[in-house]
Every structure is written in structure tokens, then in C-alpha cells.
Amino acid sequence: xxxxxxxxxxxxxxxKRHKLINRKWPPLDLLNCTALLEKEGISIEVVDLNVKxxxxxxxxxxxxxxxxxxxxxxxxxxxxxxxxVFDEFILFVNALKQKNKIYIxxxxxxxxxxxxxxxxxxxxxxKGQPESAVLKICKNETASEIIECPNVDLNAFPPPxxxxxxxxxxxxxxxxxxxxxxxxxxxxxxxxxxxxxxMYGDKVKKKSLQKIKxxxxxxVGRLKAKNIYFIDLEFTxxxxxxxxISEYIIExxxxxxxxxxxxxxxxxxxxxxxxxxxxxxxxxxxxxSGSQRVLDMIQKRIDIKDITEAINMTKKAGIETAGFFMFxxxxxxxxxxxxxxxxxxxxxxDYASFHPVIAYPxxxxxxxxxxxxxxxxxxxxxxxxxxxxxxxxxxxxxLFKPRQALNQLRLFRGLIG
Ligand code: SF4
Numbered sequence: 527x528x529x530x531x532x533x534x535x536x537x538x539x540x541x542k543r544h545k546l547i548n549r550k551w552p553p554l555d556l557l558n559c560t561a562l563l564e565k566e567g568i569s570i571e572v573v574d575l576n577v578k579x580x581x582x583x584x585x586x587x588x589x590x591x592x593x594x595x596x597x598x599x600x601x602x603x604x605x606x607x608x609x610x611v612f613d614e615f616i617l618f619v620n621a622l623k624q625k626n627k628i629y630i631x632x633x634x635x636x637x638x639x640x641x642x643x644x645x646x647x648x649x650x651x652x653k654g655q656p657e658s659a660v661l662k663i664c665k666n667e668t669a670s671e672i673i674e675c676p677n678v679d680l681n682a683f684p685p686p687x688x689x690x691x692x693x694x695x696x697x698x699x700x701x702x703x704x705x706x707x708x709x710x711x712x713x714x715x716x717x718x719x720x721x722x723x724x725m726y727g728d729k730v731k732k733k734s735l736q737k738i739k740x741x742x743x744x745x746v747g748r749l750k751a752k753n754i755y756f757i758d759l760e761f762t763x764x765x766x767x768x769x770x771i772s773e774y775i776i777e778x779x780x781x782x783x784x785x786x787x788x789x790x791x792x793x794x795x796x797x798x799x800x801x802x803x804x805x806x807x808x809x810x811x812x813x814x815s816g817s818q819r820v821l822d823m824i825q826k827r828i829d830i831k832d833i834t835e836a837i838n839m840t841k842k843a844g845i846e847t848a849g850f851f852m853f854x855x856x857x858x859x860x861x862x863x864x865x866x867x868x869x870x871x872x873x874x875x876d877y878a879s880f881h882p883v884i885a886y887p888x889x890x891x892x893x894x895x896x897x898x899x900x901x902x903x904x905x906x907x908x909x910x911x912x913x914x915x916x917x918x919x920x921x922x923x924x925l926f927k928p929r930q931a932l933n934q935l936r937l938f939r940g941l942i943g
Contacts, residue, residue: 528569529664530592531556532585534599534618534632535575536609550576552696553601554707554757557686559660565684568664572687576601577695586623595624596652596660599632603707603757605725608633610884619646629663629673631656636724637887639672654725655712657683676727680712681737685744693751700808700848700877701783704752706745710738710767714759716789719824719890720814720855720883726759735767739774746780754784761786765797772797772804783807790828790836798843808876809840813849816869817862824855825890830869837873848877851910854896854903855883867910871917880910 533553553574560570573580573588589595599615600608612634619630631652635642639651650671652659658675662668688706696705713730714723733741745751762768775782785808798806811833815821818830840847851870853863870878882903885891896903914920 527567527594527664528571528592529563529594529596530571530573530588531559532588532595532597533572533574533576533601534597534615535577535579549698550696551601551603551698551705551755552688552691552693552707553598554686554709555602555656556596556598557688557690558657558683559596560687560690561684562657562661563664564687566661566665570687570690572690574691574695577691582618582621589622589624589627592627594664595628596656597628597630598656599630599634600725601632602709602725605633606722606759607881607884608722608886610886616642616645619648625649629660631659633722633725643671654727676729678712678727678731680709680731680733683737685741688745688749688751693749698753698755698785700846701753701755701785704750706749706751706754707757708738708741708745708754709733709757710761710771711758711764715763716760716827717890718812718814718826720852720885722884722886722889724886724888732764732767735770735774738767738771742771742775742780743778746782747778752782754782756784756786758786760788760792762788762792762794762797765792765794769797769800772800772806775804776800781805785809787812790832793836793839795839795843798840798845802844806845808846808848810848810850811836813870813873814852815855815858815862816851816866817858820855820858820862820866823857834873837875841874846876847874848879849873849875851878851880852883853880853906853910854898856885856891856896858896860898863906867906867913870910871914871920875914878910878914880907880914882907 533556556572560572563570571588597619599612615634625646625648628648629650629652630642630648635651636653639653643651650673653672653674654676655678658678659673662675663673693704693706697703698705711730711732713726715730783805787810790811813833814824814826821828837847849870851866883896
């Protein structure tokens with residue numbers, strides 16, 4: 527049996543001005559699927575349209591040459607923040623031939639399985655985490671049109687099949703090239719109102735330490751990845767595992783840079799020093815707002831003073847920081863948005879990323895609307911970027927840090943499209 531796994535790649539259709547992030551990240555979930563299917567003797571080809579803009583003719587040829595095709599509209603790094611409009615994706619699928627071979631997966635398919643099934647006439651739709659479902663389909667264990675397999679066992683996955691793609695094609699502007707994603711857990715036990723977690727299911731799943739070590743050995747030891755993002759939703763919630771991973775990297779003498787994402791209340795100075803020694807260069811924090819009232823309203827369950835302390839502690843441990851902020855929560859006032867901008871510029875962050883709130887279905891916000899029009903929020907986002915990155919003290923600080931200045935340039939190229 528032969529299968530082709532396709533990452534749609536929004537760069538095909540989304541204009542550069544909307545492409546706020548200038549990055550090429552590998553489709554980790556497709557590589558998990560590949561590894562699982564190859565173990566069953568199925569021959570796999572991965573086509574990543576995020577890396578190369580292959581023609582429809584080429585894609586049709588690949589599908590024609592395979593027994594079955596899986597297309598994702600949003601690989602794992604977009605599970606939480608899929609592009610909100612997906613008409614272009616539907617047009618793309620509808621331009622393809624042999625739809626009776628095609629299954630669609632990803633966040634859009636998970637949110638609107640019946641609608642997308644009807645609009646495209648494909649063979650089936652996978653809801654939620656795709657790996658077990660893909661395996662089931664290829665083993666002819668289901669004839670359903672809508673397939674959902676939420677009980678994914680991360681420990682049963684072979685290492686993601688990174689050998690099927692060229693790591694040199696992937697980079698993250700804040701880290702560098704030969705860039706790979708790895709996960710040590712999947713899911714998050716918190717319930718922030720705005721957070722879209724439909725792809726993750728309710729339960730947090732963890733990899734065993736041995737499985738994590740095997741993945742690192744494979745991706746760093748064998749395939750020589752140079753930059754890795756541990757894409758767990760909150761990497762240091764399990765401090766003991768984070769420490770053991772760091773100790774393992776040090777013990778093996780692996781030299782690679784890595785980053786992760788965590789909550790401001792899951793920090794620990796000694797752990798961060800250890801992570802820094804193991805090559806951790808950057809931690810992303812979801813800060814969301816500079817207003818305590820808004821943080822409480824969105825049930826983020828963090829305190830403003832935790833944020834300041836976490837950022838300072840991270841920097842003191844020698845690790846760079848990136849903060850994510852959002853504007854346009856239902857009930858948020860203009861004054862509170864300005865408080866966020868002012869707070870972001872005062873925090874000792876290396877990078878900041880500002881976004882309009884998107885009221886995804888299945889979040890606590892779908893029934894409530896922001897009190898301001900989209901254009902207003904877009905203006906606030908623009909102002910925030912300008913105030914943060916063009917602050918004289920900030921610009922001056924970059925002059926003495928060539929690596930960060932270079933990252934800044936790359937980031938700005940993405941921001942201004
Ligand atoms: S802590 Fe982070 S991942 Fe978890 S629900 Fe909140 S925003 Fe989402």
C-alpha cells in the first residue's frame with residue numbers, strides 16, 4: 527500500500543501581509559503518522575506545501591500514484607491557532623481529482639467535519655488527533671466517513687519520521703535552521719476561556735522519559751537537528767521531567783539550541799539554569815493581557831506580578847523570553863488594551879507577539895463578541911508592534927546583541943510582509 531500525506535501550507539493562498547509569522551515549521555503530526563504507517567509496511571510520501579509551492583498538477587499526480595491521501599489544513603503547530611477563514615482550503619481540495627482517495631484532517635476538519643465533508647465530497651474526515659485514526663483507516667479497520675480516535679498513546683509512536691523531509695528546509699526565525707519540533711506531552715489541564723484545544727482532547731498525555739530520550743537521540747544524535755522547539759503546551763508544568771530531559775541532554779553532550787513554551791506560574795530558577803546549560807535559548811510565555819481584570823475575566827489564573835517575576839527570572843537564568851499578547855477580548859476596554867501595550871513595553875522581554883483575539887468555536891468566547899470593530903483591533907495590534915520594537919532603549923539593546931538583532935530583522939521581515 528502507498529499513501530501520500532500533504533500539508534496544505536497557508537503561504538499558498540494567504541497574502542504576505544496576513545502572514546505575520548515568517549516561519550517554516552515541520553508538520554510533526556504528519557511525521558508521526560508516517561512513522562506509524564511505515565512500521566506497518568505502508569510506503570509513504572510527505573508533500574509539504576509550506577516549504578514548496580507545488581502545482582495542483584503535481585499534487586494530483588502524487589494522489590493518483592497513491593492508494594490513499596491525507597491532507598491537513600493545520601499541522602500540530604497550528605492546532606491552537608488555525609487560520610480562521612478556510613474557503614481557500616476548500617477551493618484547493620475541490621480542485622483536486624480522485625477525491626474518493628482523500629481524507630481531510632486538522633483543526634478545520636475537526637470543527638466542521640460534516641460541513642467540510644459535504645463541501646468537498648472527499649472520502650472521509652478525521653476529527654482531532656490524527657495518528658491513530660490514520661493507522662485505523664490504512665488497516666481497513668473503519669469504513670466511517672467521520673473518524674475520531676481520541677485515545678492516542680504517545681509512547682506507542684516510533685520517533686517522528688524526520689528522515690522523510692529535508693531538515694534544511696525548516697527554520698524558526700528566532701532560533702535558526704535545521705529546525706525540528708518535538709513533543710514530550712500533549713494537552714493542558716487549564717481552561718483559559720479563549721484557548722482553542724479541540725485538537726488536543728480533554729486529557730493530558732505524557733511521553734515516558736525513555737521515549738523522550740529515544741526521540742532526542744534520533745533527531746539530534748542521528749539526524750543532527752540544530753534547533754528544536756519542544757512544542758508541549760506548557761513544557762515546565764512537569765518540572766521533574768523538564769529537569770530530567772535537561773540532564774540527559776547535558777549528559778549526552780548534545781549541542782543544539784532549543785526553546786519551549788510555558789506558563790508564568792510554572793517557573794523555577796534552578797530548573798531554568800539547568801535548562802540553559804542544556805541549550806535552552808528561549809521560552810515563550812502566553813501573557814495575553816497587561817490588565818489583571820482582563821486576566822481574571824479570561825480565566826488565565828495568573829497574577830500580573832507572576833508575569834514580571836517570571837520574565838526577570840528567565841532572563842537571569844540566561845534564557846531569552848518571548849511574550850504573546852492579545853487584544854479584543856469580549857468586555858475588554860480600550861483603556862485596558864493600552865494598559866497591555868504599556869505593560870508589554872515595560873516588561874524585560876526579548877520578543878513580543880501581538881494578535882487579535884479569535885473567537886474559535888468550542889471556546890468560552892464563541893457566544894460573546896468583542897466590543898470593537900476588527901479594523902480598530904488591527905490598529906491596536908499595529909500600534910503595539912511599533913511601540914514595542916521601535917522603543918529606543920529596546921533598539922539600542924539589540925545593537926549589542928548581534929544574534930538577537932539578526933532575529934529581529936527576520937521577525938520584522940515577517941511582520942511587514
Ligand atoms: S494554560 Fe495555555 S494551553 Fe492551557 S488552557 Fe491556558 S492558554 Fe491554553
